[in-house]
Amino acid sequence: MLIAHSLKKLFPLERGEVCAVNGLSFRISPGEVYGLLGPNGAGKTTTLRMILGLVTPDSGYAEVDGVRTEDNPIGVKSRLGFVSSNDGVYPWLSVREMLLYFADLYGVSQKIANERTETLAKLMEIESLLDRRAGSLSTGQRQRVTLVRGLIHDPPVMLLDEPTRGLDIVGVQTIFQYIEHLRSLGKAVVVCTHRLDEAERLCDRFGLLHRGELKHEGTLEQLQSSTGRQHLGEMFVDLMRS
Amino acid sequence: MPTAKFQGRIIRLCQKELRETLRDRRTIITLLLMPLLVYPLLSMALNRFLLSAGGPAEDGYTVGVSTEAEAGWLNTILSDPRSQPPAEVVASSGGNVAEFRVGGTSNLMPRQALEENLIDVAAEISLGDTSNVTIIAYEGDAASEAARRILTERLQWFKLREAETAAAIIPRFASTLEVNVTSVGEAKKSSMLATIIPLVLVLMTITGAVYPAIDLTAGERERGTMEALMASPVPRSYVLFAKYVAVVTVALLTAIANLLAMFTTLYFARLLPMLTGQPTFPWLTVLQILALLVLFSCFFSALLLSLTSFAKSFKEAQAYLIPVMLLSLTPGMLSLMPGVELKGPLAIAPLINIVLLARDLLAGTVTPSATVAAILSTIVYAAAALAVAAKLFGSDAVLRTSEQSIGSMLRRPLVTSPVPSLSAAMLMLALLVPIYFVVSNSLMQWLEANRESVSISSQLLLNAVALIVTFGLVPLFAAWLGRNQLQTTFRVSRPQPLALLGCLLIGVGAWAVAHEAFVIADSLGIGGLSEERIQQTMKVLEAWKQVPPWLLVATLALTPAIIEELCFRGFLFSALSKVLSPTRVIVITSLIFGLFHVLTGNALLIERFVPSTLLGLILGWVAYRSGSVIPGMLMHLTHNGLLELVGRYHESFSFLGSSLDDQSHLPWQWVAIATSIAFVGGITVYFATAKRFPATTLESSLARGE
Numbered sequence: 001m002l003i004a005h006s007l008k009k010l011f012p013l014e015r016g017e018v019c020a021v022n023g024l025s026f027r028i029s030p031g032e033v034y035g036l037l038g039p040n041g042a043g044k045t046t047t048l049r050m051i052l053g054l055v056t057p058d059s060g061y062a063e064v065d066g067v068r069t070e071d072n073p074i075g076v077k078s079r080l081g082f083v084s085s086n087d088g089v090y091p092w093l094s095v096r097e098m099l100l101y102f103a104d105l106y107g108v109s110q111k112i113a114n115e116r117t118e119t120l121a122k123l124m125e126i127e128s129l130l131d132r133r134a135g136s137l138s139t140g141q142r143q144r145v146t147l148v149r150g151l152i153h154d155p156p157v158m159l160l161d162e163p164t165r166g167l168d169i170v171g172v173q174t175i176f177q178y179i180e181h182l183r184s185l186g187k188a189v190v191v192c193t194h195r196l197d198e199a200e201r202l203c204d205r206f207g208l209l210h211r212g213e214l215k216h217e218g219t220l221e222q223l224q225s226s227t228g229r230q231h232l233g234e235m236f237v238d239l240m241r242s
Numbered sequence: 243m244p245t246a247k248f249q250g251r252i253i254r255l256c257q258k259e260l261r262e263t264l265r266d267r268r269t270i271i272t273l274l275l276m277p278l279l280v281y282p283l284l285s286m287a288l289n290r291f292l293l294s295a296g297g298p299a300e301d302g303y304t305v306g307v308s309t310e311a312e313a314g315w316l317n318t319i320l321s322d323p324r325s326q327p328p329a330e331v332v333a334s335s336g337g338n339v340a341e342f343r344v345g346g347t348s349n350l351m352p353r354q355a356l357e358e359n360l361i362d363v364a365a366e367i368s369l370g371d372t373s374n375v376t377i378i379a380y381e382g383d384a385a386s387e388a389a390r391r392i393l394t395e396r397l398q399w400f401k402l403r404e405a406e407t408a409a410a411i412i413p414r415f416a417s418t419l420e421v422n423v424t425s426v427g428e429a430k431k432s433s434m435l436a437t438i439i440p441l442v443l444v445l446m447t448i449t450g451a452v453y454p455a456i457d458l459t460a461g462e463r464e465r466g467t468m469e470a471l472m473a474s475p476v477p478r479s480y481v482l483f484a485k486y487v488a489v490v491t492v493a494l495l496t497a498i499a500n501l502l503a504m505f506t507t508l509y510f511a512r513l514l515p516m517l518t519g520q521p522t523f524p525w526l527t528v529l530q531i532l533a534l535l536v537l538f539s540c541f542f543s544a545l546l547l548s549l550t551s552f553a554k555s556f557k558e559a560q561a562y563l564i565p566v567m568l569l570s571l572t573p574g575m576l577s578l579m580p581g582v583e584l585k586g587p588l589a590i591a592p593l594i595n596i597v598l599l600a601r602d603l604l605a606g607t608v609t610p611s612a613t614v615a616a617i618l619s620t621i622v623y624a625a626a627a628l629a630v631a632a633k634l635f636g637s638d639a640v641l642r643t644s645e646q647s648i649g650s651m652l653r654r655p656l657v658t659s660p661v662p663s664l665s666a667a668m669l670m671l672a673l674l675v676p677i678y679f680v681v682s683n684s685l686m687q688w689l690e691a692n693r694e695s696v697s698i699s700s701q702l703l704l705n706a707v708a709l710i711v712t713f714g715l716v717p718l719f720a721a722w723l724g725r726n727q728l729q730t731t732f733r734v735s736r737p738q739p740l741a742l743l744g745c746l747l748i749g750v751g752a753w754a755v756a757h758e759a760f761v762i763a764d765s766l767g768i769g770g771l772s773e774e775r776i777q778q779t780m781k782v783l784e785a786w787k788q789v790p791p792w793l794l795v796a797t798l799a800l801t802p803a804i805i806e807e808l809c810f811r812g813f814l815f816s817a818l819s820k821v822l823s824p825t826r827v828i829v830i831t832s833l834i835f836g837l838f839h840v841l842t843g844n845a846l847l848i849e850r851f852v853p854s855t856l857l858g859l860i861l862g863w864v865a866y867r868s869g870s871v872i873p874g875m876l877m878h879l880t881h882n883g884l885l886e887l888v889g890r891y892h893e894s895f896s897f898l899g900s901s902l903d904d905q906s907h908l909p910w911q912w913v914a915i916a917t918s919i920a921f922v923g924g925i926t927v928y929f930a931t932a933k934r935f936p937a938t939t940l941e942s943s944l945a946r947g948e
Contacts (some may be wrong), residue, residue, distance in 0.1 A: 052473050077475035088466030092265040093258070103256050104251070105474035149470065 001188040002028045002157050006060035007050050009212075020046040022212040023060070028205075030156065031186045033179060035203030037196060037232065039240070043212040044192035048159050051190075052080060057218075064157055078106055081155035081187075085165035087146040091135025095126065095145050098134055099152055106153035113152065120148040123175070123181065140171050147178050157188045164195060176202065196232040207231065211238050255476075255484035263454045263488050272450050277503035284442070284504075285511040302341025303389035306352040306361035313344045315369060320344070324403035325396045335422045340392045356380055363389040392591070435513065440531065440600030441574045443500055444593065447535055448542055448570060450496025451489050452563060455546035458485045459635065460559035472636045482635045486547060486628065493539035501532055530603050538596045541620045544627035551635040564744050577601065584612045590619035590679050619675055626672030629665035654723055660730040662721060667817035670720035671834070678712045678838070683906065702797040713838075714805045717813040732812035733865065737872040740930030745864055745873040747923025749880025752860060753888075754908055754916030756853040761907055786890045794890060798880035807875045809834045810858070811865035824866050832858025857881065867931040 007024040010017045021043040028034045036044050037043065049055040051062040053073035062069045062076070068077045090098050094115060103113030121127045124144045129137065150158065160179070164172045179202055182189050193199050199206065206223060208216040215224055216235065229235045263269050307313050319325050320342055326332075332339055344365075347355040352364035356378060363386055364378040375397060380391035399548045406816045462468045471481060505528055508514050514524070549566065553559035575596035576582060584598035595616035662670070685708050689701055696704075697742075729735065786794060810831050818827040836855030861874045868874075 003637075054469070054472055074477070076474040077473060080473070082470065082473040084469060086466040087470055090262055090467060091465070092262045097258075097261070102470070102474065104254055105471070105476050107475065146470075 001030045001032075001065060002051070002190065004047065004051065004060070005063070006162040006180035007057050007062065008059045008235040009046055009050060009057050016218070017118065019212050021050070021057075023192055024209070024214050025060075026077060026207050026214065026217065027152070028157075028188045028190060030188050031183060032205060033183055033189045033191060033203045035199040035206045036192045036202050036208055036209060037194070037199055037236075038209035039194055039236070042194075042209040044194075044209060045161055047209075048082075048192060051076075051159065052082060053077060072233060079155055079157060080152040081153065082161075083158070083163055084161040085163060086161075087149075089134035089142055089145060091133065091139065093134055095134050095137070096130040099130075099149060102149050103152045103206055108153050116154070117148075119159055120151055124148050124178070140168070140174075143167060143171055144174060147174070148184070151182075155187070158182055158190070160189065160191045162193055163191065164193065164198060172198070196236060200232055202232070208232075208235065208239065210236075215239055219234050251476075252480060252483065254316075255480060256487040259458060259484045259488035260491060262456065263492055266453075266457065268453055268457075269492060272453055273492065275498055276446065276449070277496075277500045280446075281500075281503045281507040285507045285513065302343050303362040303385070303392070303567045304360075305342050305344045305389070305393065306364045307344060307348040307354045307367060308346065308352055312365075312367040312369065313346055315373070316344045316365060316367065316375075319400055320396060322400065325400040327395070327399055340389075342389075342393065342396075353378060362386050363393060365393070374538045382566060387724035436604040437597070437601045439504060439508075439604065440534075441577060443497065443504065443531065443535060443600070444538060444597055445570070445574065446500040447493050447497040447539055448567065450500075451493035451539065451543050451546055452567075453817060454489045454492045455532075455543060455550050456556055456559040456563070458488060459547060460553040460556055463553075464555045468636065476486070477760040478636045479632050482547070482632055483550075485635075486543060486631070489543040489547060493543050494536060497535040498532065501528060515805045522838050527603060531600050534596055534600050534603070537617060537620050537624075538593075541592065541624040541627065542623045544631060548627045548631035548634065551631045573597075584616065586611070586683060587676075587680060589615040590676055592620065592623050596620065608742070618677075618837065618841070621677050622672055626668045629668035633663075633665045634927070649924050653769050654725050655771050656725075658727055660727050661816040661820060662724050662726050662731055662813060664817055664821050666720055666724045666726075667814055670717055670813065670817075673720070674712060674716045677716055679841070681708050681712050697788075699789050699793055702789065702793060706797040706801040709801055709805050713809040717809045719815065725745070732808045733814055733816055733869065733871045734808075735870040737868050737870045738930040738933075741864075741868045742872045742876055744926030744928075744930055746880055748860060748920045749877040749917040749923075750865070750884065751804025751918070751923060752857065752877070752881050753885050756857055756912050757908060757922060758913060759856050760849060760853045762852075783889050786886075789890075791887060791890060795879075795883045796885050798886050799879050802882060803875045803878035806835070807861070807865075807871045807878055811861055811874050813873045815862070815865055828859060828862030828866055832856075832862050835861075864927055867927055867934070869931075869934055873927065 004024055004026050008019070009021045010019050024043070024047055026034065026036075031062045036047065038044050046055060050057045051064070051069065053069045053076055056070075064076045064079045067075045067079065089095075090101075093101065099117050100110070100113050103116070104110075108116070117130070118127075121130055124147055126141065126144050126148065129141055130144065134142070134145065147163075150160075152200050160175075163178075167175070176198075179189060179191065191199065191203060200220065205219050206217065207214050208223075216226060216239075218226065220232075223232070223235060224230060227235045227238065229238065287824040292508065307316060326339065347361065347364075348359070350360070352361070352366060354365040355361050357380070359380070366376040366378065368374045377390050377393050377397075380386040393874060462471065473480065505514075505523065509523055515524075545566070546563065549562045550559040553562055570593055573591060574597060577594050577597040582588065582598065584595060584602055588598065589595050589612040595612075599608070599613060599616050689696060689704070717732075814831050814834065815827060818830060819825060822830070832855050835858035836851045839854035856880075861878060864874045864877060865871060908916075
């Protein structure tokens with residue numbers, strides 16, 4: 001469903017350059033939740049941006065549903081849902097207007113967009129907010145609107161970038177439910193996070209990223225046997241010391 | 243994407259941007275509240291300014307005296323014919339005699355009343371056999387000082403006439419002086435007000451555009467909606483276009499609100515006659531100024547978006563915009579200076595050209611060439627600014643977290659690319675227009691000044707150098723900046739030998755077609771030659787006789803053939819071909835080619851538009867068919883070369899029985915032969931290049947039974 005193949009990205013600095021992602025490859029199947037894990041600055045966000053076509057890789061490619069980003073960026077974007085912790089809302093539009101606007105951006109017909117808005121609003125419990133001005137929402141409400149926005153075009157692949165950052169316990173719980181929902185729909189999901197405890201509970205498979213390189217990959221059992229450690233946190237401490 | 247679906251989507255995108263902006267209270271404040279507050283205040287200030295500018299109020303200057311007796315005495319003198327200025331003096335001041343209203347200042351002394359600005363001038367009078375009058379003005383108040391001067395003069399006239407009466411007893415007194423007055427020239431009504439108004443309108447339009455421009459770009463990034471927007475499957479250019487439409491709309495609404503508020507205020511403050519000379523509401527002028535403001539909004543909105551697209555936050559965007567706003571004020575202030583005219587480089591100076599054009603519209607003194615230059619250059623600047631905005635909006639650089647400087651825009655890309663981008667082509671044109679304008683203007687002025695000392699050969703050489711500097715070096719610089727491969731950018735490739743032959747034939751025949759097109763355009767009224775222009779041309783043809791023919795061909799045929807083909811059918815053609823269909827590329831490049839031939843120095847050679855564009859169309863078709871600029875160069879060389887040689891030796895052709903240098907149609911046999919030659923050339927080019935178009939060759943179409 002989603003393939004990243006030898007992705008590499010260098011960013012120029014004042015002097016020289018920094019390698020944000022170096023030869024990163026992974027593959028995710030439908031219904032699978034993949035945790036792309038790493039400390040801040042490991043290259044997680046850059047990887048997602050390369051898959052989305054927002055950043056052009058220096059080498060390698062990303063492929064979604066058989067379509068490569070470089071060949072058909074618009075086709076790839078329409079197959080991806082994207083939710084980030086930085087996501088904001090349009091303060092002067094109502095929640096419904098904003099959701100329908102994004103549905104339109106993704107080419108969803110108005111009828112289907114209306115139906116989907118109602119269904120997803122019910123699921124994420126934002127029905128009463130639909131006609132409120134988005135600028136007047138609380139952080140938690142805003143987050144739920146953003147999650148609905150990411151699903152409005154029913155994409156086969158979802159990319160979640162630090163979805164729990166800045167959220168309280170209830171907010172984090174909402175994200176967990178959301179990811180479970182995505183899994184039940186058979187979506188391929190990539191979750192980028194530095195919260196390893198959360199990732200352990202959520203993901204089927206993991207990719208441990210450090211300084212732009214994928215150091216370990218596999219299910220929790222596979223990682224445990226290959227590293228000899230019980231928890232992801234311990235594996236990371238080893239990695240960072242190495 | 244089907245056109246209807248595309249249009250529907252663009253319209254919905256625009257609707258969303260507009261909805262978002264127009265619901266924002268801050269937009270509404272600049273849009274409506276500002277004009278409602280500013281103009282009444284401004285009109286009060288203007289009223290005071292104009293009234294204190296030396297002229298009296300409608301019912302004359304007010305003179306304050308202490309008592310009714312003094313008022314009576316002064317009134318008697320002022321109404322006495324002996325205090326009236328002589329007819330010559332009245333005539334020299336335009337037939338106007340200032341009126342005075344004399345009155346007591348009740349409980350105040352005249353001096354106090356003057357200090358409290360209740361009267362224009364004070365008079366302290368002591369009545370007696372010889373009455374003594376002291377006239378007091380308020381220092382620095384132009385109206386008060388004028389009143390003092392005129393009142394003093396009136397009293398002096400009275401004294402002089404009294405003296406004349408006394409002197410009448412001397413017989414046969416003859417003056418040694420007779421004075422008559424007359425005037426030359428036409429009255430110019432261009433007032434300060436006519437410049438202030440467009441300037442204020444332009445600045446208010448800028449104010450209206452600033453907030454939405456920041457909010458819809460940098461604001462979007464700051465709110466965190468930009469990334470989600472860029473992740474959606476809509477081309478960045480669509481989103482930017484929708485934002486552009488929203489900014490232009492708000493700028494225009496602001497312009498309309500300001501325009502209406504300003505003219506309504508002027509109307510009710512009775513200041514309109516000072517501006518337009520008529521008391522009625524000048525609907526036509528308002529509409530013309532509105533059209534200029536539309537153009538200006540299109541330009542300035544694009545400029546603002548190109549700057550704000552770069553910024554990552556509201557604060558950063560403001561930091562970029564403040565210098566631009568200050569910079570915009572400087573040319574605006576320049577336009578207030580007397581004697582600044584819309585011509586030369588000022589006609590293409592952004593912002594100032596619109597202010598000056600609006601001023602000329604108000605004063606009714608518009609010149610067509612400067613108007614066209616101002617409008618065209620503003621359109622080019624708008625397109626270039628929009629191209630920059632498209633390049634920056636949501637690009638790699640702005641999504642990144644690392645700091646990026648504005649200088650990175652001018653950094654050359656690391657990888658070479660075969661052809662320039664559309665935005666590079668826009669930037670090239672934006673550079674070319676002012677450089678071409680400045681170079682051709684200064685060369686022309688220099689040649690005018692040194693006509694005696696510079697030989698005609700040197701003039702031709704200088705012209706060729708100017709052509710190389712503008713149309714040659716500017717695209718070359720753009721290609722270097724974009725790290726484009728020169729061969730593919732300028733479309734220099736080995737031509738098909740037969741295509742060369744075909745182009746030679748078209749070149750031989752095309753001049754007759756161009757001549758006919760010119761005559762037809764002339765008869766339709768699309769530019770023609772004035773008697774003066776024909777005389778000039780004859781003079782030029784006469785001068786050419788001193789020039790060796792090879793130099794004529796080298797400077798007026800070979801250089802343009804190479805340089806113009808590389809620029810128009812090379813750089814522009816390859817850049818536009820990336821995004822447009824071949825037909826559109828051919829039409830657009832030939833229109834630009836035609837327009838550059840019209841803009842020559844300070845004059846507009848409108849008559850060159852139709853033939854040049856037509857030639858551009860043929861050259862564009864040849865360039866498209868052959869995939870190379872070289873056949874077009876040969877055709878361009880043959881065409882220009884033949885025209886110049888015929889011009890130089892035109893007298894030798896007189897035996898043919900037709901005058902080659904007038905505006906009449908050629909004999910039909912000539913046209914038929916020339917057209918046939920060109921047509922055969924065209925067919926030759928078509929077949930010579932057929933291999934490049936396997937699916938569209940005549941044979942394959944026939945084979946498919948089409």
